[in-house]
Amino acid sequence: xxxxxxxxxxxxxxxxxxxxxxxxxxxxxxxxxxxxxxxxxxxxxxxxxxxxxxxxxxxxxxxxxxxxxxxxxxxxxxxxxxxxxxxxxxxxxxxxxxxxxxxxxxxxxxxxxxxxxxxxxxxxxxxxxxxxxxxxxxxxxxxxxxxxxxxxxxxxxxxxxxxxxxxxxxxxxxxxxxxxxxxxxxxxxxxxxxxxxxxxxxxxxxxxxxxxxxxxxxxxxxxxxxxxxxx
Amino acid sequence: xxxxxxxxxxxxxxxxxxxxxxxxxxxxxxxxxxxxxxxxxxxxxxxxxxxxxxxxxxxxxxxxxxxxxxxxxxxxxxxxxxxxxxxxxxxxxxxxxxxxxxxxxxxxxxxxxxxxxxxxxxxxxxxxxxxxxxxxxxxxxxxxxxxxxxxxxxxxxxxxxxxxxxxxxxxxxxxxxxxxxxxxxxxxxxxxxxxxxxxxxxxxxxxxxxxxxxxxxxxxxx
Amino acid sequence: xxxxxxxxxxxxxxxxxxxxxxxxxxxxxxxxxxxxxxxxxxxxxxxxxxxxxxxxxxxxxxxxxxxxxxxxxxxxxxxxxxxxxxxxxxxxxxxxxxxxxxxxxxxxxxxxxxxxxxxxxxxxxxxxxxxxxxxxxxxxxxxxxxxxxxxxxxxxxxxxxxxxxxxxxxxxxxxxxxxxxxxxxxxxxxxxxxxxxxxxxxxxxxxxxxxxxxxxxxxxxxxxxxxxxxxxxxxxxxxxxxxx
Numbered sequence: 228x229x230x231x232x233x234x235x236x237x238x239x240x241x242x243x244x245x246x247x248x249x250x251x252x253x254x255x256x257x258x259x260x261x262x263x264x265x266x267x268x269x270x271x272x273x274x275x276x277x278x279x280x281x282x283x284x285x286x287x288x289x290x291x292x293x294x295x296x297x298x299x300x301x302x303x304x305x306x307x308x309x310x311x312x313x314x315x316x317x318x319x320x321x322x323x324x325x326x327x328x329x330x331x332x333x334x335x336x337x338x339x340x341x342x343x344x345x346x347x348x349x350x351x352x353x354x355x356x357x358x359x360x361x362x363x364x365x366x367x368x369x370x371x372x373x374x375x376x377x378x379x380x381x382x383x384x385x386x387x388x389x390x391x392x393x394x395x396x397x398x399x400x401x402x403x404x405x406x407x408x409x410x411x412x413x414x415x416x417x418x419x420x421x422x423x424x425x426x427x428x429x430x431x432x433x434x435x436x437x438x439x440x441x442x443x444x445x446x447x448x449x450x451x452x453x454x455x456x457x458x
Numbered sequence: 459x460x461x462x463x464x465x466x467x468x469x470x471x472x473x474x475x476x477x478x479x480x481x482x483x484x485x486x487x488x489x490x491x492x493x494x495x496x497x498x499x500x501x502x503x504x505x506x507x508x509x510x511x512x513x514x515x516x517x518x519x520x521x522x523x524x525x526x527x528x529x530x531x532x533x534x535x536x537x538x539x540x541x542x543x544x545x546x547x548x549x550x551x552x553x554x555x556x557x558x559x560x561x562x563x564x565x566x567x568x569x570x571x572x573x574x575x576x577x578x579x580x581x582x583x584x585x586x587x588x589x590x591x592x593x594x595x596x597x598x599x600x601x602x603x604x605x606x607x608x609x610x611x612x613x614x615x616x617x618x619x620x621x622x623x624x625x626x627x628x629x630x631x632x633x634x635x636x637x638x639x640x641x642x643x644x645x646x647x648x649x650x651x652x653x654x655x656x657x658x659x660x661x662x663x664x665x666x667x668x669x670x671x672x673x674x675x676x677x678x679x680x
Numbered sequence: 681x682x683x684x685x686x687x688x689x690x691x692x693x694x695x696x697x698x699x700x701x702x703x704x705x706x707x708x709x710x711x712x713x714x715x716x717x718x719x720x721x722x723x724x725x726x727x728x729x730x731x732x733x734x735x736x737x738x739x740x741x742x743x744x745x746x747x748x749x750x751x752x753x754x755x756x757x758x759x760x761x762x763x764x765x766x767x768x769x770x771x772x773x774x775x776x777x778x779x780x781x782x783x784x785x786x787x788x789x790x791x792x793x794x795x796x797x798x799x800x801x802x803x804x805x806x807x808x809x810x811x812x813x814x815x816x817x818x819x820x821x822x823x824x825x826x827x828x829x830x831x832x833x834x835x836x837x838x839x840x841x842x843x844x845x846x847x848x849x850x851x852x853x854x855x856x857x858x859x860x861x862x863x864x865x866x867x868x869x870x871x872x873x874x875x876x877x878x879x880x881x882x883x884x885x886x887x888x889x890x891x892x893x894x895x896x897x898x899x900x901x902x903x904x905x906x907x908x909x910x911x912x913x914x915x916x917x918x919x920x921x922x923x924x
Contacts, residue, residue, distance in 0.1 A: 245910055249817055252906070255913035274916075287540060289817060291906065310546035319536020325473040337465040338547040363476060383545070441916040606831065610824055611811070620814065624807040624828065627800045628835045631842035638846065650845060657842050664834055672827045675746070678820070 238263040238298055238387065238418040239284060245292035246283045253279035253288070255442035261435050263386075266413055267420040271439035277422035278317065280439060281389040284420060285315045298386055311339065315389045320376040324365040328355050328375035331364065332382050339383055349381040353404060369396045377408060388412050390421040394428065406432070459670075462548040466555025471562060473532055480563045484524045488567045491517040492574045503580055510581035511640035514571045515596075515633055521567045522600050522629070523622055525560050526608035534612070539677070549674030553605060557669060561601040568593055583643040588651070592639035595658035599632045602665040609676045632661055686893070690886040696879035703872040720780040722872050726880040728773045728798070734766030734884065735801060738808075739833035742826035753899060754892070756822035759829055760812065761891035763805050765884055770802040793844035800839050804832040818899075 239261040246254040254276050261267050271277045282288050284297055286306030294301070300308035315321070322331040332346040350360050353374040364372055373396055380388060393405045409419050409432070426436075437447045474480055495513040499505050533539060542552070572589075575581035583589050607625045611617050635657040642651060704722035738759045745755040777795065778788040789795065812825050 245906075247817060247906075249815065250905070250909065252910045252913045255910045282540075285540070285544060287543070289819065292910075310544060313544050315537070315540050315544060317537040317540065319538070321537035321541030322535075323469070323473060323532065323538065324535055325476045325532075326469070330469075330472065334465055334469050335541075335545055338462050338542070338551075339545045379541070440914075442913045603831075607828075610828055611814075620807075620810060623803075623810060624832075627803040627807070627839075628832060630800060631835070631838045634842045634846045653841075653845050657838060657845075661838055664838070665831070668831050668834070672746075672831070675823055676827060678823070 237261060237296070238265070239267070239420070240297075241283070241293070241295040243293035244283060244290055244295050244302075246279060246288040246290050248279065248288065252291075253442055254283060256293070257283070257439070257442070257444045258293075259437055259444060259447065261418065261420075263418055264413055264416050265418055265434040266409065266432060267418070267435045267437060268433035269420060269422045269437050269439060270424065270426055271422070272424060275439040276442040277424075277439055278391050279442070281315060281317075281391055281420060281422060284387070285309065285313050285389055287315075309387075311383075312385050313387045313389065314380045314383050314385045315391070316376055316380055316393060317391045318395075320364065320372050320379075322364055322372075322375060322379060325363055327361045327363055328367075328378060329360045331375065332379060335379055335382060341382060345382050349378040350375075352381055352408075353378045370398060370401055373397055373401065374404070377405065381408065384412070384415070384417070386417055388417055388419040388421075390419065392423060393421055394423070459548050459551045459554070462551025463554035463558065466547070466552050467558045468555075470529060470532065470556055470559035474528075474559065474563065479528050480525065480566070484521050484528075484563065484567060485570055487524060488517045488521045488571055489574060491520055492571055492578070496578060506578075507580040507582070508641075510575040510579035511637045513579065514568075514575045514581070514640070515637050517571050518564065518568055518596075519600070519626070519629055519633055522560075522564060522604045523625070525563045525567075526601075526604040526625075527617065527621065529556050529560050529605065530608045530612035530617070543677070549677055550670040552677075553609075553669040553673035554666075557601045557605040557666070560605055561597050564597050564601055565593075568597065581640075581644075583640070584645060585643045588639055588643040592636050592643075592655065592658060595655065595662055596632050596636035598662040599658060599665060600629060602662060602669050603628055603632075606665060606669040606672065606676070609673060631657055635661075683893075686886065686889040689882055689889060693879060693882035693886045696875060696882055700872060700876040700879045703868065703875065708868045708872050717780055717783055718869075720776055721869065722876040724773060724776045724780060725873065726876040727769050727776065729877060730880045730884045731766050731769040731773050731798070731801075733881070734762045734769060734888075735805065735833060735836070737888075738762040738766060738805070738829050742829040742833075745822060745826045746830065753822070754896070756826065757892040757895040757899075758888065759826060760895060761888040763808050763829065764891060765887050767802065767805050767809060769880075769884070770798060770805070773798060774802060791843070791846075793840055796843040797836060797840040801836055804835065805829075808832060 237260050239259055241257055241259040244254050244257045245252055246257075257276070257280055259267070259280075269277050269280055279288065283290065283295065283302065286297065286300075286302055286309045290303050294303065296302065297309060298312055300306065322328070323334075326334070328350060329346065332349060333343060335341070336343045336346055350356065355371065355374055355378060359367065359371060364375060367375070377393075380390075388409070390405075390409075393409075394402045397405065409421070412419055435447060435449060438445050492513060495509070495516065496506060499509050499513070533542070572581075572593075604625060607628070608621060611621045611624060635654045639651065639654050639658075642654075700722055704719050708719070708722075741755040741758040741762065744750040745752070745759065774795075781790070782788050808825065808828050811828050812821060814821070816824070
């Protein structure tokens with residue numbers, strides 16, 4: 228039933244959304260529409276509201292004006308429905324520094340009601356094997372921590388991936404890995420929204436490019452990716 | 459709820475085992491507090507023995523702040539609050555798990571201070587079962603109330619100063635009751651035990667229930 | 681209309697307070713044992729009543745705020761206003777109580793259950809006010825403050841019982857026996873005391889009414905500020921572009 232609704236509706240639909248952080252309007256009129264299975268790139272300078280847009284799509288901010296639907300759930304009334312269907316990769320890893328990538332993922336599998344067998348393959352996929360998988364996060368390099376965070380996304384493989392500057396602090400191999408993971412997610416029918424301040428990097432593969440200025444969307448155009456159709 | 463509680467409980471204790479904050483900071487602090495109180499009370503054996511229970515439990519209450527503060531700071535890492543919420547963890551389970559981990563650490567502190575009170579302050583007890591039951595009930599109450607208030611304060615900036623101010627007055631009944639029971643354990647029989655035990659029990663039940671009920675609302679950021 | 685009622689309440693409080701003062705100081709006789717200090721009877725008990733009433737109102741409105749079906753911003757304002765009034769009156773209760781206790785009991789303070797519970801209530805709700813000053817969104821502060829008020833309020837009876845037993849098991853009967861309870865309160869004293877209860881309750885209602893009105897005003901001012909903030913936020917981007 229839910230799947231039918233998603234197919235009929237846009238996976239993401241924001242209309243003139245104003246969202247607050249305290250009393251400050253981090254979003255001051257953001258609009259966005261994207262079908263399921265698309266890759267959306269959000270561009271903007273520092274403080275333009277890119278991260279806030281992702282947090283809003285995850286149902287983590289208070290919307291005071293406008294309306295938004297994500298995966299068929301109304302952000303003002305039914306944001307709790309997004310739980311388990313959305314992952315947000317921010318600047319932090321979202322993982323416990325004192326625990327190893329493996330322990331972190333096992334914990335996430337338990338609380339997310341996921342199969343624990345996915346842990347090993349997710350760590351494998353990002354190249355965290357052997358000793359790296361069992362070393363506490365705080366002793367790993369920035370790039371390895373980033374890979375651990377990516378592994379947590381693979382483990383959960385949600386319907387909506389929200390990635391805040393996913394290419395930052397990664398080497399060439401890491402960036403290629405991010406691109407490959409995004410392509411896989413899209414291929415499986417997930418929707419991906421990523422932010423970037425580099426127009427060239429983001430818009431090449433994106434189906435839709437949205438520009439944010441001063442917390443408001445100033446324009447949307449189709450990117451080079453073209454819409455992927457999901458059978 | 460209980461599955462999440464167990465997962466959080468194991469996770470918190472694992473982090474504690476890895477970081478050893480409790481071992482290297484909380485336990486020494488509690489031991490120093492015990493010594494300080496002993497110095498303040500003076501070297502008289504009678505005074506020390508009569509104050510032993512009170513000294514021990516004031517030390518435990520102070521240790522509660524440190525342990526609860528640490529327990530909340532685990533969750534303060536970048537992106538952790540969001541990722542927990544989006545993973546769909548049951549807030550009541552988080553509360554029970556975190557309170558459970560705090561309780562285990564508190565029991566360790568109580569054990570150390572209990573031994574210290576026996577060796578250094580001449581604390582005698584004729585009825586061990588009473589000490590054990592009273593301490594367990596008090597521990598449940600302290601960890602439940604501490605975890606609930608810790609989360610309430612956790613999101614605010616003035617965490618270190620606000621937490622003691624809010625929680626200390628709340629914990630007064632636990633302190634009074636458990637100290638009375640420890641003192642009562644020194645003699646072979648005493649009256650009013652049921653009343654004190656029921657205060658500890660009521661406190662534990664009320665604050666555990668409040669935590670289960672409200673923890674989700676505490677954590678919501680919008 | 682509502683404003684009208686508030687003004688009337690204010691005047692009624694003023695009139696009854698003045699009447700209480702006149703009756704209490706000039707008309708009523710002094711007590712045999714307590715002499716002039718018995719006049720605290722028209723000040724201390726009604727303030728204690730208002731203090732407990734305030735915290736009761738605060739706890740109740742906090743419950744109503746937390747309950748999703750009855751959630752209104754007004755209940756949050758009411759809880760804040762009540763706690764503020766409650767802290768004020770609890771402070772006055774402790775001060776007047778000590779002023780009375782020193783000459784009559786011979787000490788400023790006894791570790792009696794009622795006194796100790798009142799003192800703890802004072803600290804608990806002072807903590808509530810400190811808590812409210814920490815940052816967050818309006819709804820966030822309101823919700824978490826309501827939880828603080830509620831879980832602090834349920835502690836008061838437990839504190840009361842624990843201190844009651846703590847003291848009676850230790851010192852024998854409470855010190856509260858020498859006083860007016862033996863001979864009772866009669867005639868003009870009883871009427872004056874009743875009037876004082878009415879007066880202080882009216883004063884409390886007026887204070888809370890004024891305070892919630894202020895808070896309501898502040899909330900509605902926030903609404904117009906929002907539009908300005910949104911405009912400023914949008915302009916932020918364009919000025920950057922001009923600069924670049």
